Amino acid sequence: MYGNDFxxxxxxxxxxxLGEVEAAEAALREAAARARRGAPxxxxxxxxxxxxxxxxxxxxEPRDWMPEAYRKTLIRQxxxxxxxxxxxxxxxxxxxxxxxxxKRKAILLAKVQDEAGHGLYLYAAAETLGISRDExxxxxxxxxxxxxxxxxxxxxxxxxxxxxxxxxxxAAIVNQVPxxxxxxxxxxxxxxxxxKEESFHQRQxxxxxxxLAHGTEAQKAMAQDAVDRxxxxxxxxxxxxxxxxxxxxxxxxxxxKRFSNDELRQRFVDMCVGQAExxxxxxxxxxxxxxxxxxxxxxxQPDYAELMRVIKGNGPCNRERMTHRQRAHxxxxxxxxxxxxxxxxxxxxxxxxx
Amino acid sequence: xxxxxxxxWEVFVRARRGLSxxxxxxxxxxxxxxxxRNARDLYTRRQEGVSIWVVPASAITASxxxxxxxxxxxxxxxVYRHPTFYEVPxxxxxx
Ligand SMILES: [Fe+2]
Ligand SMILES: [Fe+2]
Numbered sequence: 001m002y003g004n005d006f007x008x009x010x011x012x013x014x015x016x017x018l019g020e021v022e023a024a025e026a027a028l029r030e031a032a033a034r035a036r037r038g039a040p041x042x043x044x045x046x047x048x049x050x051x052x053x054x055x056x057x058x059x060x061e062p063r064d065w066m067p068e069a070y071r072k073t074l075i076r077q078x079x080x081x082x083x084x085x086x087x088x089x090x091x092x093x094x095x096x097x098x099x100x101x102x103k104r105k106a107i108l109l110a111k112v113q114d115e116a117g118h119g120l121y122l123y124a125a126a127e128t129l130g131i132s133r134d135e136x137x138x139x140x141x142x143x144x145x146x147x148x149x150x151x152x153x154x155x156x157x158x159x160x161x162x163x164x165x166x167x168x169x170x171a172a173i174v175n176q177v178p179x180x181x182x183x184x185x186x187x188x189x190x191x192x193x194x195x196k197e198e199s200f201h202q203r204q205x206x207x208x209x210x211x212l213a214h215g216t217e218a219q220k221a222m223a224q225d226a227v228d229r230x231x232x233x234x235x236x237x238x239x240x241x242x243x244x245x246x247x248x249x250x251x252x253x254x255x256x257k258r259f260s261n262d263e264l265r266q267r268f269v270d271m272c273v274g275q276a277e278x279x280x281x282x283x284x285x286x287x288x289x290x291x292x293x294x295x296x297x298x299x300x301q302p303d304y305a306e307l308m309r310v311i312k313g314n315g316p317c318n319r320e321r322m323t324h325r326q327r328a329h330x331x332x333x334x335x336x337x338x339x340x341x342x343x344x345x346x347x348x349x350x351x352x353x354x
Numbered sequence: 355x356x357x358x359x360x361x362x363w364e365v366f367v368r369a370r371r372g373l374s375x376x377x378x379x380x381x382x383x384x385x386x387x388x389x390x391r392n393a394r395d396l397y398t399r400r401q402e403g404v405s406i407w408v409v410p411a412s413a414i415t416a417s418x419x420x421x422x423x424x425x426x427x428x429x430x431x432x433v434y435r436h437p438t439f440y441e442v443p444x445x446x447x448x449x
Contacts (some may be wrong), residue, residue, distance in 0.1 A: 100390075110399075113399070113444075114399070117395075117399065120396055121379055124379050126381045127362070127380070194377075210425070336360070339384040339385075340360060341386035342384070342385070343385035343388075347385075
């Protein structure tokens with residue numbers, strides 16, 4: 001599968017994606033072993049060298065020369081990705097105390113903890129590009145950088161936790177699997193780790209919906225309602241349509257991005273149709289149908305005007321999410337101060353004893 | 355955040371007995387003990403390791419990528435260090 005990142009859509013949904021992550025990991029090792037390209041010769045143009053490494057599908061590492069725009073693009077993308085993982089804990093965190101059983105509670109806790117971990121891997125990857133953790137945190141807290149709009153929608157019922165796992169984590173995986181082959185080493189390695197963990201997230205969500213959809217009429221109706229509300233926002237997670245996407249071409253050339261927004265969205269739709277059938281739930285799109293010629297499903301586009309409204313700060317929960325994050329950060333200040341004071345005290349004692 | 359942020363630590367995990375520690379990522383922590391605990395929570399949630407090292411990032415001295423070729427050059431012209439450099443006469447075994 002190397003060199004042609006994706007398995008055909010008829011592959012098993014979860015297994016296929018995990019297979020791609022493993023293929024990306026193998027490709028990373030293989031590219032490192034292959035064509036051992038040393039550092040640029042003293043008289044060699046660093047820019048030509050950079051392009052060479054990217055063309056050879058090798059990785060750019062933190063201390064390599066890179067164009068300023070490449071560095072900036074990556075910092076923005078990785079940081080916004082990290083912020084999304086952190087804010088993304090809120091909608092589901094909302095249900096931890098009300099999960100219907102101890103087992104579901106333990107699973108959901110583990111899932112939300114994973115998302116915190118993803119945020120931290122990604123912040124660490126962004127820091128290798130020369131920005132500090134404090135700056136990154138501030139960029140989120142004062143709203144200068146965004147997080148994924150999907151987390152500005154509310155989780156109204158327990159079925160929403162299922163729909164998030166299946167659709168939101170599912171869309172995230174489709175978006176993230178190609179990032180395992182990103183040209184920037186620390187980001188690619190973080191994404192491999194993240195993607196391996198994400199597949200549990202998607203499956204636990206799918207299982208929640210499957211259980212509800214095969215329960216009482218009321219449970220099934222609740223599951224359907226959740227899918228109805230999360231379907232289009234999930235499609236919008238892939239971003240604006242290709243025609244309106246501003247950064248795409250350059251990111252593709254740098255191999256930060258490997259597929260266009262519309263390609264990934266199509267892949268996601270094609271994956272979901274069969275999965276919805278097994279659930280016995282309806283995808284809320286009357287125009288969803290197989291297109292023999294394209295060998296893909298025709299589907300209704302999400303409302304991009306709504307996406308823009310939510311990005312601008314006017315989704316159902318934008319203010320709530322930001323307020324919560326700012327409060328949590330402020331409430332944690334004493335812990336950080338206490339830990340720093342304790343570390344300083346111990347260092348001092350050590351110095352005296354020595 | 356108030357005051358200076360806590361220092362950066364590089365994390366190395368030994369996946370299984372018999373393997374070497376491998377760099378897995380980094381994290382911030384005020385001291386070594388907390389760095390170790392945070393590393394356990396962050397990098398071994400799925401039993402990915404049996405041993406963890408944390409090293410202050412500031413304690414690592416790295417060779418610079420720019421001087422990589424010159425720095426490693428001395429090893430480049432010593433092909434005779436590899437067994438494949440030597441021709442083994444026909445009929446010789448166990449060599
Ligand atoms: Fe995640
Ligand atoms: Fe997730």
